[in-house]
Amino acid sequence: MAAVVGVWGVLQTAGAGTLQLQVQDKNGKPLPDAIVFLESAEAKAAAKPLKGVEVAQIGRQFKPAVTVVTPGTSILFPNQDTVRHHVYSFSPAKTFELKLYAGVPANPVVFDKVGIAVLGCNIHDNMVAWVLVVDTPYFGHTDAQGKVTLGDVPNGSYKLRTWHASLPTGAPAAEQAQAVGASPATVLVKLAGSSS
Numbered sequence: 248m249a250a251v252v253g254v255w256g257v258l259q260t261a262g263a264g265t266l267q268l269q270v271q272d273k274n275g276k277p278l279p280d281a282i283v284f285l286e287s288a289e290a291k292a293a294a295k296p297l298k299g300v301e302v303a304q305i306g307r308q309f310k311p312a313v314t315v316v317t318p319g320t321s322i323l324f325p326n327q328d329t330v331r332h333h334v335y336s337f338s339p340a341k342t343f344e345l346k347l348y349a350g351v352p353a354n355p356v357v358f359d360k361v362g363i364a365v366l367g368c369n370i371h372d373n374m375v376a377w378v379l380v381v382d383t384p385y386f387g388h389t390d391a392q393g394k395v396t397l398g399d400v401p402n403g404s405y406k407l408r409t410w411h412a413s414l415p416t417g418a419p420a421a422e423q424a425q426a427v428g429a430s431p432a433t434v435l436v437k438l439a440g441s442s443s
Contacts, residue, residue, distance in 0.1 A: 265431040266397045270389045270409060273439050277393030278411055281438065282315055282379055284386035285397065285405040285425065291382040293401075296320045302366070302376060304332050309366060309376030313412060315386050316378060321355035333369035340364045340380055363410070377412055400427045409436050 270281040296319035303310045304326045316322065326332050326349050334345040340362025345352050347370070358364065358380045368374040385405075387395040407425035421438055 262402045262429070263399045264402055264427040264429055266400060266407075266425070266427060267431060267433045268387075268389070268395050268397070268407075268436060269433070270393045270395070270411075270436045270438060272411075272413070273437065275437065277389075277391075278438060279389055279391045279393055280313060281389040281393065281395075281409055281411040281436075282313060282386065282420070283389070283395055283397070283407065283409050283436070284315070284379075284381045284383050284420075285400060285407055285427070286381070286383050287403060287405045289401060289403060290385055290405065294318065294382050294384050301325060302378070303327050304334070304368070304374070307371050307374060309374060312376045313388070314376070314378045315388070316358055316380055317384065318359050318361060318380055318382060319357065320380070321357050322378065323351065323355040325351045330370075332371065332374070334366060335369060336364045336366050336378075338362065338364040341378070365416070379410060381408075402427055402429060407434070407436070409438055411438055414438070414440050 268283050270278045272278045294317040297316050300322045324334050331347045331349050333347045340360050341358050341364040343356050361380050361382050364378040366376040385397050385400050389395045405425045406422050408420035408422045410420035
């Protein structure tokens, strides 16, 4: 696609639009830390593995608690605590174990299958995190007000999917049809089954 310079001097892709999303929980309250992503055949073709992704262990917690990547992305799990951790996932999207270790494991873990991997630690049961593997480069996390902007999205028809850690375990991301055009669009998503 051709690139054009917009009114504000920002480089934009011709034929691309912006979605401003507001995600709310089932009670209509803003839902921070929700993940939104746009799926289509074209988006899948544009998805490339991400570089430099880490999920650290700090203060006996995973940081960040939710990570979004595209298929083929390698994630490093550095242990920055003074205690050893045993990181694992038994999820269909990715099954792996990093047995008791300190420091940085020798090899990253490659997330090559679309889906949701729930992470845990065999030593510290309170540690939990999620890795969402999505077939699209168009994704984002909502802020404290439940808002996120997806910019420079090629015009077209998409499946808008929304996920949050408060959804029941194993529940798929909610989905709705979404068109992206030249004019910025504001979209309200109410995520049933979630709470902030």
